[in-house]
Amino acid sequence: MAKKKVISTTDKKKLEPTKSRVSKSKSSSTSSSGTAKAASSEMLFKKENYYWMFGGIGLIILGFILMSGGHMPNDDTWDPDLIYSFRRITLAPIVILAGLAFQIVAIFKK
Numbered sequence: 001m002a003k004k005k006v007i008s009t010t011d012k013k014k015l016e017p018t019k020s021r022v023s024k025s026k027s028s029s030t031s032s033s034g035t036a037k038a039a040s041s042e043m044l045f046k047k048e049n050y051y052w053m054f055g056g057i058g059l060i061i062l063g064f065i066l067m068s069g070g071h072m073p074n075d076d077t078w079d080p081d082l083i084y085s086f087r088r089i090t091l092a093p094i095v096i097l098a099g100l101a102f103q104i105v106a107i108f109k110k
Contacts, residue, residue, distance in 0.1 A: 053103060054101055054102075056103040058097045058099070059095055059098050060096055060100065060103075063092045063095035063099060064096070066087055066088070066095060
């Protein structure tokens with residue numbers, strides 16, 4: 001037969017149960033010195049972050065505009081210089097990637 005374990009403490013203090021971190025009602029979480037309201041009203045991004053985001057969106061749109069086009073002047077001829085130009089093959093993807101980099105900077109900038 002197994003013996004029961006007896007836990008003894010050397011302190012004379014009465015042991016109290018642990019308190020739950022989850023509030024049971026909304027009134028108790030909002031009445032705690034206003035810290036819950038202050039944390040929820042703080043904006044995630046600042047004005048500078050939005051400038052970076054709009055700049056990144058602008059670069060992405062500019063890259064797609066640079067990539068567009070390529071209409072042949074005559075349907076019977078094929079001119080690879082119109083389709084495979086430096087602007088469409090090299091410059092436009094670089095501009096789009098720069099716009100995506102701007103978006104990453106905008107998200108992580110504090």
